[in-house]
Amino acid sequence: MNAHALFTAYITIVLREIRRFTRIWPQTLLPPAVTMTLYFIIFGNLIGSRIGEMGGFDYMSFIVPGLIMMAVITSSYANVVSSFFSMKFQRSVEELLVSPVPNWIILAGYVTGGMARGLGIGFIVTLLSLAFTRLQIHNLPMVVVTVFLTSALFAVGGFINALLATKFDDVSIVPTFILTPLTYLGGVFYSIDLLPEFWQGVSMINPILYMVNGFRFGILGVSDVNPFVSLGMILSFIAVLSFIALRLLARGKGIRH
């Protein structure tokens, strides 16, 4: 396939993914918007007003970057894992396997589709947050780069999960038992300065901490970790997970007999 044909194949996968999650928007776009609005009302407004400042900002302003990032992470992951696993389940993945699309285009197409949903949700949640707080941007390039890379990273993670999953339970195990705890303990609702020294150290091995703080630095200008270390961590994770995903695809793990 020449470059033009490869691009056509890539765009076909991306548009198909976008069409899929917009067609079922009450399942894909609405729930995170409702959940995040509740977070803003309960944690930001009601409880937040009693908490006072966090990291030099009122509590609502402090949690907004973390909540946006949480929505981006879960949506990017969920889109790819549910879409690709459904294709496996319905066997429509065979449409891709018999075609000449190279594995890296399949991965890129699904990751871009996941990013489209993750970033779309991020945008919706950002708009909703404006109803509760004034959002300032400290460093726009940092905001954009961090959110794009984080979305890409979790989309790749979702792809690996979908390849390895053999039943619907396997699709929900990682988000429920790994992703959600790591996100909640990744500094979305608090600064790790509040933790005892030992737990601060433990928090530093949580990759989501770097993403939330990199994004928070872009918006508020404050972070528990060096923002460039955050970017380096995200890029490293993307490289490692993409390598694993391509190896699994080449071996036909979960998709070829």
Added chain:
Amino acid sequence: MTNALEIEGLTKTYGSGFEALKGIDLQVAQGDFFALLGPNGAGKSTTLGIVCSLVTKSAGKVSVFGYDIDTHLSDAKLHLGVVPQEFNFNQFEKVFDIVTIQAGYYGIPLKKAAVSAEKYLKKLGLWDKRNTPARMLSGGMKRRLMIARALVHEPKLLILDEPTAGVDIELRRSMWAFLEEMNRQGTTIILTTHYLEEAEALCRNIAIIDHGRIIRNTSKRELLQQLSLETFLLDSEATLERAPELNGFSCRLDDEGVLEVDVHKGQVLNDVFIQLEQQGIKVVSMRTKANRLEELFIRMVEQNEPAAEAVTEGRK
């Protein structure tokens, strides 16, 4: 001329240790209409799955129009269209989208894909259903949709795994006519089927696979010449009380009063009619008792138990 498909020493052992293919050699010439027959679990779908990249081979070589799937997989796939046994499209997508998306995977831009999709959806009688979600289609329509999807990129080799399973006889005949037209226009077709009548009606060459080995690979004509006995059913004008005596032929009446006559290879069917005429019995219609190919197939598979040597004969 390069063969449309060449398979050499193909083996497949699944993770469970089951040896599905035990060294298959097969050649399909360009323009052929080829049937791969065999009982359930013989290795037909595994063989075709390997050619289509849905199954990973353990050893051996496969090439499509000269493109080795180990070294030129993308080129091999470009020449290949696949109609699987099971429905394998997204049931929630619309008919037109399923076909154009498949074209997109082959790098065909939407504008060109739409033209090709319209052509094949019209030929297969699905154009009126183009905006219908696939799950709303009948079984026969779903089968035709998979054929349209397989053809949208104009492949030179079309592989069909049980394409008419569960399809009524009228629709089956129209699908046969469509496939014959595709073959006349130059598309090489490889077919697996349980309807041996289908293979007999459509195919020029036939391979029979059993227990992971090719036990016969020859032309249909040569295969049918091996048939040593055929049973004909004759309906007489008058109701017969008992079977007539026919010199040189075994003859009996079935439960419904139809005359069954066994004709061995070398015997002349006219002799039956001459003798019946002499006895004042008028025949108003005649048919063969069983599908000829089916008879042969069953015999060969039975002879192959428990193990067989691979036999490959020249084709006509």
